[in-house]
Amino acid sequence: EQNPSPEGIYELTRKISLKTAIQYFAFTKDLSVCRDCSFVTGGFVDRCPNCNSTRIDYWSRITGYYQNISGWNKGKIAELRDRARYGTQGNVIALKSKK
Secondary structure (H helix, E strand, C coil), X not given: CCCCCHHHHHHHHHHHHHHCCCCCCCCCCCEEXXXXXXXXXXXXCCCCCCCCCCCEEEEECCCCCCEEHHXXXXXXXXXXXXXXXXXXXXXXXXXXXXX
């Protein structure tokens, strides 16, 4: 989600902690960074919501720290695509195949 509410994050954390056997989980906010105006927005977007540019860099993390995914090898990109993404309402968020 681009901008999940604090309440939604709390409720999702609570549900994971109390209703599953998961022992480790992490929240990762994928980011889009405009190369023209430097605007940063949550999620992967095709156009900058600030200046409408399509010159976008995508940032995420697989190994514990954020990186621009343009430098990732095919294996890391495949892992990024394979990871499950859930919104705070429990909805699955699909990663577009373009990334």
